[in-house]
Amino acid sequence: MKILKRLLKIVFALIGVLVITGIITLWVDSKRTNYLKVNKNDPTSNNSYLITNVNIIPMNQDTVLVNKMVYIKEGIIEKIADNIEVSEIQIIDAKNKYLTPGLIDMHVHVWDKYELGLYLSNGVTAVRNLWGMPMHLRIKEDVIKGGIISPTFFTTGPKLTGREFIGDDNLNLTNPGEAKEKVIAYKNRGYDFIKTYYGLEKEIFDAVIEQAKISEIDIVAHPSQKVPFSYHLNPQIKSIEHAEEIVQQPLQFDLDTIKLQPIIDSIAESKHTSYCPTIVVFNNIYQMMIDDSILDSESLGYMNPLIKRVDSKNQFDRWFNAKQEDPTAVSRIKNQHDFHITIVQKLHEAGVSIVCGTDAGIGVTIPGFSMHKELKFYKEAGLSNYEVLKTATVNASKTHSFMNSMGTIEAGKIANLLLVDENPLLVLSSLENPTNVFVNGRKLDRKTLESYNEKAKNRKNLMASALRYLENLIFEK
Known part of the structure; x- marks a missing residue:
């Protein structure tokens, strides 16, 4: 004893x-990460300005409003005019640069606060996190209270799957009653959306959709192979994720444009559903297959160290082994990527609302920087610069009702803005290094934004990230 x-x-x-x-x-x-904390006694934390001599790309129409003034009052666009008289306010001379809405990444996976700075440095002023955990509710609360400098932050709850075990990163639902309880709980706890995932069968999926409608919470769908693809066109589902899922599920890997067209038409007919292609994350499979040194690249220094150690390494090993076993795998992946570009083209031609998302934060898809690669793929699909920019601004803002206050430059909208040197309607790459980023009206200059990159690069927080993930496994299972 x-x-x-x-x-x-x-x-x-x-x-x-x-x-x-x-x-x-x-x-x-x-x-x-205290460098992201808001010091309300610091005069630079001011969020009221008068911007002068600026060319505005409003994104509610394909035009440039030349040489305007913009009055931002307490983080909101108060007025846009040729001349505005306001006393006792800081004046920012834009020197004929271009003002655009901030970019919105509609599909990310956030692992730590360092990544928030990476998004801002790349002009991303709002993110939709699609792998919800308790830490994301804390980040969201910090953002709402104005405690940290961050993109506007939205998050789903944990990914919902059915009875089949797919991985410890998903929540397995065993019956319709449990499904409804989880939807209610996630809404009450403050998650913004429900994410349905691969493996969700019809009986439980029906319960999720039914309760989401009652609870007035939107669904974001990673298509499930347990139901027909058309099942995801339910009005409660506001966006469908990944062009690759069209290839893998309804097309069964048959890269046939004739078979593709009816699928595209059905999405277009639904009217209420946006599509988030996430081209860059699949293309990164191809990049891993042709670059054996990608894990040692400088850009991978911006990945969360836990993800780099586990997910990046596992994905690289998987595709490295695939090409060793089958040399044709490289061309097969490249052909599928090219077909994803065709999917975007067809979606656009059919009038489907395309929203920009990167799936950043997994594999070798870098937070923030990947946004510009994704936009270039849309350009490759035949969209004009204005149409490309719509995917990351006004289209994204229309996907969910509570995002309607961003995405365009109009009076009454949140001042999530970018000031860039050249007109992105002519030079899309001008979005990559904005001179200034305004987030909720707070002005961040290029020097500050670069410091966010430096703070995040090669950070040493593997154990802290592991503990937060462990918290998720303990409390969300």
Whole structure:
């Protein structure tokens, strides 16, 4: 008995040490992202300005409003005119640069606060996180309270699947009653959307859709192979993710444009459903197959170290082995990527609302920087620069009702804005290094934005990230 008591004391002592170590690890990581904390006593935290001598790309029409003034009051666009008289306010001379709405990435996976700075440095002023965990509710609360400098932040709850085990990163639903309970719980806890995922069968899917409608919460769908593809055109589902899912599910990997057209037509007829192609994340499979040194590339220094150690490595190994076993795999992946470009072209021609998403934060898809690669693929699909920019601004903002306050430059809209040197309607790459980013009216200059990149590069927070993921496994299962 004495031996048992001693063993229990040792076990409890070890648990105590681990808990304390975990708390310290998370505290240290939190302190390292203090550069994103809002200092309300700092005069640069002001979010009211008068911008003068600026050319506006409003994105509610294909035009440029030349040499205008924009009055931003407490983070909201108050007025746009040729001349505005406002006293006792900071004036920003834009020197004939171009003002556009901030970009919106509609499909990301956020792993830490460092990534928020990476999005901002690349002109992304709003993100839709599609792999919800408890830490994302904390980030969202910080953003809402104005405690941190961040893109406007929206998040789904955990990914919902059916009875079949797909991975520990998904929540397996076993019956319709449980499905309804989870939808209610996620809405009450503050998640913005429900994400349905691969493996969700009809009976449980029906329950999710039914309860989401009652609870007035939108669904974002990664298509499930357990139901027909057309099932995802339900009005409660506001966007469908991944062009590759069209290839894998209704087309069964048959890259046939004749078979593709009825699928495109059905999406177009639904009217209420946007499509988020995430071209760049699939293309990165091809990049891994042709570049054996990609994991050692400088750009991978911006990935979360836990993801780089686990997911990036696993994905690289998978595709490296695939090409070793079958040399034709490289051309097959490249052909499928090219077909994804065709899918975007066909979606656009059919009038489907395309929304820009990158799937950043997994594999080798870098937060923030990948946005510009995604936009270039839409350009390759035949969209004009204006149409490309719509996917990351006004189209994205119309997907969910509570995002309607961004996406265009109009009075009453949130001042999520980019100031760039050249007209992106002519030079799309001008979006890549904005001179200034305004997020909720707060002005960030290029020097500050570059510092966000430097802080995030090669960061040492693997253990802190692992602890946050462990929290998810413990409390969301």
